[in-house]
Amino acid sequence: MKELMIATKNKGKVNEFKELFSSRGINVKSLLDYPEIDDIEETGSTFAENAIIKAEAISKLLKLPVIADDSGLSIDYLDGRPGVYSARYAGEQKNDLANTAMVLVELKDVPSEKRTARFHCALAIAIPEEKTYVVEGTCEGQITEAPRGENGFGYDPVFYVVEEGKTMAELPKDVKNKISHRAKALVKMDKLLNELEVSGK
Numbered sequence: 001m002k003e004l005m006i007a008t009k010n011k012g013k014v015n016e017f018k019e020l021f022s023s024r025g026i027n028v029k030s031l032l033d034y035p036e037i038d039d040i041e042e043t044g045s046t047f048a049e050n051a052i053i054k055a056e057a058i059s060k061l062l063k064l065p066v067i068a069d070d071s072g073l074s075i076d077y078l079d080g081r082p083g084v085y086s087a088r089y090a091g092e093q094k095n096d097l098a099n100t101a102m103v104l105v106e107l108k109d110v111p112s113e114k115r116t117a118r119f120h121c122a123l124a125i126a127i128p129e130e131k132t133y134v135v136e137g138t139c140e141g142q143i144t145e146a147p148r149g150e151n152g153f154g155y156d157p158v159f160y161v162v163e164e165g166k167t168m169a170e171l172p173k174d175v176k177n178k179i180s181h182r183a184k185a186l187v188k189m190d191k192l193l194n195e196l197e198v199s200g201k
C-alpha cells in the first residue's frame, strides 16, 4: 500500500485523512509519528499561504512529498473571523471547547439569519525539487446557539449543515467525509495526485 505524509499534529484531521485516503488505497502518516518536530509557525494571511508554508517546511525536513492542511471557520457576522486564527481563537493552548464557547459568546442574541458561516480547507502538496500545488474546498452552514453532537472535532458541534438538518458533529463520519470542506478539497487533490503520480496509482 502506498503512503502519504500529512504535515499535521491535529488528531481530528489525521483521523479524517486516514478515512478519506483508505478508500483510495493510501496509508496516511502524520506528524503524530514525529513528536520531535515542532509546530511550523503559520505566518500567512490566507489558508492557502499557511498550507504551503507547512507543506514546504516539512517536505524540506523529511525530503518527502508532503501534504499540509490549513483550515478554519469564517463567520459572516464576525467579518470572516476566526478565519486563519481558528485554532488559537481563544488562546495559544488551541482548545476546541474554548474556541467554540468564544464564538457562541460573540454571536449571543444574533438572529439565525445572520449566523451564516463556512468552513475552509486549503490542501498544499510540496514535492522535493518540484513546485508546490494548492487546492481548496468550502462547506456552507450556520452557527448554532449551543453545541450539539459528539462526532468530528473543532467547531463541528456548533456548525449546522442546513441540507442535512444536523450539526457537523451530529452527522455520521461517512456523511461529513462526503460534504466537508476537507472532502471537497481532497477530490481536487486526488486529481492532482493522479496527474503527478505521487500516490503511485
Ligand SMILES: O=P(O)(O)OP(=O)(O)OP(=O)(O)OC[C@H]1O[C@@H](n2cnc3c(O)ncnc32)[C@H](O)[C@@H]1O
Binding pocket: 007, 008, 009, 010, 013, 042, 069, 070, 071, 072, 073, 086, 087, 088, 094, 096, 099, 119, 152, 153, 154, 155, 156, 180, 182
Ligand atoms: O496546523 P496543524 O498542525 O494542521 O493543526 P491545527 O489544529 O493548528 O490546524 P489549523 O492551523 O489548520 O487550524 C484549524 C482550526 O480550524 C478547526 N477546524 C479545521 N477543520 C475543521 C473541521 O473539519 N471541523 C471543525 N473544526 C475544524 C480546527 O479545530 C482548528 O481550530
Ligand SMILES: [Mg+2]
Binding pocket: 042, 087
Ligand atoms: Mg495550525
